[in-house]
Amino acid sequence: MKQDKMKIERQIDQIINENVTAIASGEETLDSILAEYPQIAPELRPRLEAVIWLQQAKLSVATRPGFIHDSRKYLEAKIESTHPSGFWQNLTRRYTPQRWVFNIAAPIIVFLLFALMINSAVITARLSIPGDPFYSTKLMIEDLQLALTFNPVEKTNLHIQQSRERSLEFIELVMEGKYEQLPVAATRMESDIIASLHVLNEITESDPAILAPSVESFRDTLSSEIFMLNVLKGSSPIAAHPGINLAIQVAQSGMLALR
């Protein structure tokens, strides 16, 4: 008796499992299913009626249109904001084309901005004169250039170039009326000329053949410096003369030593 009851229970369960989708889609009705199993109809009917009622109840608790799609976006955004993910996870996750463009473009833009900033700083330093905030950077860059130049001829040319740069700074200081800076600038000019002469002296000892062009270039630089400083002296106030005279003396001494 108990076994029969269990057998019926199992059969009803099977019928319900097999037909629940068909009932929901309307392919099967209560009567059509009961007609197939008349021997267990009294047991099956109330349960099938309950299943049909539950199918209708299911429809009344369905999600509203668009909810799943919208809430998915919200959930993903919330996950993104709350979950700290690693560098490689960030790189390998699925992105939209706009996100990819942003991911590639952002580091490039940052790099270019950084390079532009460095470049601007270098240019500002190169244009600076004694007394400017970036002048020490300019001297540091020049020292770095000298330290990284190992060829004696190139090193001499660099010293000559720096000596020329000092005289240009000198002219600019006079033009801007910064006369108090002139003695220091003249001393710096002297140091560069002495350094140039030292290197030329080293070349004379090691390889006299390549000396001539460097000496010629240095002589031209010094004579044009003397000429420019004399012109400057004629057109500048008396207050600037002691400083200019000092610079002329330095350049003339350099010329003398070169001879």
Place this chain on the structure above:
Amino acid sequence: MPGRLEIDKQLIRKAQQGDSNAFGDLYESHAPAIFRYLYIHLDSQMDAEDLTGEVFLKAWQSLPKYTERGVPFLAFLFRIARNVLVDHYRQNNRLESKDPEDMDGFTAEGISEPVDIVGSQIEHQHILRKLHRLRSDYQSVLTLRFISELSPEETAQVMNRSVGAIRVLQHRALAALRDELDETG
């Protein structure tokens, strides 16, 4: 073509590696069933929507600890949903109201006429009243099997019982529901 379970496994693996899009796919597959399970226990559609999001957020947080060899993903989600419901009841310090006049007036998208909204809410309250008169394990088995459309095996995993026990419980629960429908009309 891989089946649902296989697709879920692949998505879970990706989600565990931090792929929120894969988790979004899992959400799209399983959120309707979770929502129906929650809404059948609550009288506010908005609460059910909020709690659905909460279930998946908790699932995401627990995902690193989740192993495929343990509880299947759907059962894992339903267990979280059940805990979220319990927390919700505790926070509100009461069982959900079953009075149609106690509704929150939320305007559902896609139902424009106020009369439809009220009609839908009354129908929902009517269903809640019927189901809440049943024993809690009867409510659970009927909700999981016929509202959330879980298989007997999945229902057994969620309820932590054998498939045979679920079959017997479902058999009795359906009869009890039919009697309830007869009594209350």
